[in-house]
Amino acid sequence: MDPVNRASLSSAWRWFALAGAVVLADQLTKAMVLSRFVLGERLELTGFFNMVLVYNKGAAFSFLSDAAGWQTPLLIGFALVAIGIVGTLLVRSRGRRLLCSGLALILGGALGNLIDRLRYGQVVDFLDFHAGAWHWPAFNVADSAITIGAALLIIEGFVHHEGRARAAP
Template sequence: MAAALATDFVTKWLILNIVMVPPRTIEVAPFFNLTLGFNTGVSFGMFQEIFLDRPLLLAGISIAISAGFLVWAMRSPRPSDTIGLGLIAGGAMGNVLDRMRQGAVTDFLDFHLGGWHFPAFNMADTVITIGALLLIAGSLWSPGSTAPAEKRPSRAAQ
């Protein structure tokens, strides 16, 4: 969690205080730009109209969800789940800090194909996605997993 939070904090600080002074679009590759944006909604800017004037409400919801992920991480026996949940919680807390500090999340990674642009995002969103992929992978390819209860022989049959 700490590494995810630190990565997000440092990259956003660099973007806001060095790279995007003045704000502009920087073409890094034919499919990737650095561009400064601020998201007052949830993922991909959804529900902006609801949370525009209530950034602390969204921050509070995110804190509660992050706490749930941390409890889950502490109770999980699988290292992949613990790491994945820690990444999700750390990324979420990075975005919470933005909301509390400036009322919106700083986004700057802009991938595009021709004129179509994927919604801009940040390192917090990246580690959240990696964490979710670890959870999915861990649930699909868990070593030593047992068969579902209905397929295991019963104690009486042994």
């Protein structure tokens, strides 16, 4: 292995560790909810936040959740491709902390939800924010990590673009 590739892999390990921490937090919180709640059971914690056990057979915001089952293999395939792409980008993106942080969070979230799809054929969701009778679709730690990771990538795009613009003659 040449020195550049060795250095890339060496610096990527910390980001893979962050992704692993996301997977661990995601799976531990889901195990806790599964051991204490029955499907649909709701625990009101504040006037705007509940914990509730729901299953999502679809994608984000329950997209495709009412499909006849064909979506599960499709979503597993998408997750595997995304994990491969994000993992590769993580190894190649040395020195860009914001970018690597975002990619690691996305990787961990994708792996967490993939584990659910492989184990249960659906994703375990339990975080329920609401305003009165209006409820945001329930989500989990993996979904949160993916969202925060995507936000970091957007911020990185602006920061990196601005840095390049300043460097231009």
